[in-house]
Amino acid sequence: MNKSQIISDARKQGRTLLTEIESKQILKDAGIDVTLIKLATSENEAVGFSQEIGFPVVLKIASSDISHKSDAGGVKVGLNNEQEVSQAYSEIMNSVKQRFPAAKIEGISVQNMAKPGVEIIIGMTKDAQFGPVLMFGLGGIWVEVLKDVSFRIVPLTRYDASAMIQEIRGNALLKGYRGSEAVSITVLEDMLLKISEFVEKNPEIKEMDLNPVFAYKDGAVAVDARIVLEESE
């Protein structure tokens, strides 16, 4: 499905929040690295996809009615073979049906489990004064508790991307520590610039979170993504 189809489908269904699969598809088409993700509607399909995608995989419940998937028992990570995938599939379904019996379930998504990297967050929001704005920060407690994030107004120049990365207090973590490798700052700058361009070209996108993005020495991949559309006219 391409971007316009995804958006018109969502609008037809009266929603502005796109699913993880939809959001990642749109981002992938825009040239952003995302984890390879497919929607399975049966246990067999899930096993099939996991073989295609390659182990280890992550299974997540796909339901627009459930926002905190792990709390609902809807996420299983580190699945290394078909049996684990099968078992995870049924465990997820049981758990979710028990806790959210009324939730509409599209299926269970299967994606490759990204190898660990430095967790970062990239977001976009629209400021009432200045329009679309990008945000950068380190994931986890850095953004949740310490609010150690930086902002720049779209469109960004490379200088802006570089400056906003340097500005965060925790930026030393990007340089590598205790055995983890330094990440490529250039790759992160490229990602910010691509997202800036993407945002400029797509005014119907109201908000966006790429959280987390795993950053490595030679790349960066969005492990989860959420896009919110503007209300339709």
Added chain:
Amino acid sequence: MRDTMADMEQVFYPKSVSIIGASNREGSFGRLFLEGFMRMGFHEIYPVHPREKELLGLKAYPGIKEIPAEVDMAILMIPQGEALRVVQECRDKGVKCIVLFAAGFREKGEEGKKAEEEIARVIRNSNSRMIGPNTNGLYSPAARLLALPGSLTAGGLPAETGSLSVFAQSGSFNDYLCQVLIGKNIRFNKVVSCGNEADLSSGDFLEYYGQDAGTKIIAGYLEGIKDGRRFYELAKKISRQKPIIIWKGGLTETGARAALAHTGSLAGTRQIWEAMFKQAGISSVSSFEELTDCLLAFSWLPLPAGKRVALISGMGGAGVGTSDNCVAMGLEMARYSAETKERLSKLLPPVGTSISNPLDIGVASLMNPEHYGETAKILAEDENVDMIIGITAPDNPRSIKSLAEAVPQIKKPVVATLFEIAGLVEPEMKSLLEQQVPAYTDPKRAAFALARLAEYAEYRSRSD
């Protein structure tokens, strides 16, 4: 389609003015303005008064329509309730710029907002422009125009022009900025109080100052903004040619919003404005003192090639403490070349002097005040030094003089600091400012101003 930039000529260079609400009553604003305009040397003044036929020697008229000449500007010193009627009369008369002082409009709730919108509509459908309502007036010395009540009360402002232009969204900000800076030997080009911006906005003034040849530096105090995106785009372009220094009030509003995505809830007012300033090349300050300190530096100093500062001090303690201030603000302590060190050690006596940065020439300058200026010249010739702070004491006026005399021979930014010893500091400070050497009572303030100047220089040197 209004040509706002062309209309600005009428705002800042009116040839005739009508003061509506003029008076000869002692202590009234009506009288203050009339006297003030005459004292400033503005020629064509038409006072409007319901009953008087003559005020302070000038012919007075009962209404603007009775004035038998073109009226470029009307200053409205009238109650809020009469504003609509008088604005309509000014429009009918073909007044080009209406300056509406009355308060009690948008800033005062629903009724005031409606009253303001009515007036805004009249202006929109006319050939007149308006400053305000709730403006504190304007100052345009080239046109001999001074309509700032506080400054008028204080006895007026000079007719000399400078190259600093200002817009402010606070009432008396302009009055005090003008009086304080004129006392420090700065002169102004154009100053305007935006008021409620029912017609002309801070963005309009920014745009005009950006293209105005007489304006070389722009400063502003902002609280809110109507069209933030436009302001940002304008500032980005203009700051490539002229420095823009803004004090933004109201950054502590949270501005956090309910958002479906996490980012929205983190995007607070302060952070977004700070991003905007950085991207637009705007120098941001957060106090009156920081603003005036920066304006001295930006008005009189060349842009530095980098951020390496050399400190000369007559007192070791202050030098080291000041280095901390410099580094905290993003400056670097310059490292002298071997040649500079040699030259300095030849110049300065070995006892009581340390050849390092900060350079403590304490005892040396007491014995031989000329060392101050000589030292500054030697440091300025070192390519590792971009800027110099001379920490001086007003009880050694000859060393201050020596520094001031060296400044015209130095093509890099040099600022002085003086300890605030009552009775001694005032004449020395005045003298330095008259020689256009930025002077401060605390080296930390000097460090702040130079840090902002260096940041701006770095922004200008980037071509992106």
